[in-house]
């Protein structure tokens with residue numbers, strides 16, 4: 001479930017019409033890049049747009065976000081750089097958001 005606040009943002013923000021991995025605009029689905037807690041519950045308010053073939057675990061590309069660590073990390077990189085990291089630190093304090101952001105920016109460079 002995506003919170004209403006985020007749904008509204010998704011509806012008005014052009015960012016969500018374009019795959020954050022390929023730049024494609026067809027068959028966009030929303031991917032939740034982050035999980036939290038010992039049961040690994042997905043963090044609902046963090047979503048990125050990905051074209052279907054780059055998302056599917058089965059029947060999609062071998063380098064889809066659910067099949068390939070590098071693509072998975074690239075989606076995380078986009079998400080964490082767009083997110084309000086201070087808000088995340090407060091809401092999900094047991095995860096080291098700064099360390100994760102630093103790690104991803106080291107791998108993929110500065111996010112623009």
Ligand SMILES: [Zn+2]
Pocket residue numbers: 030031032055065066
């Ligand atoms: Zn997904």
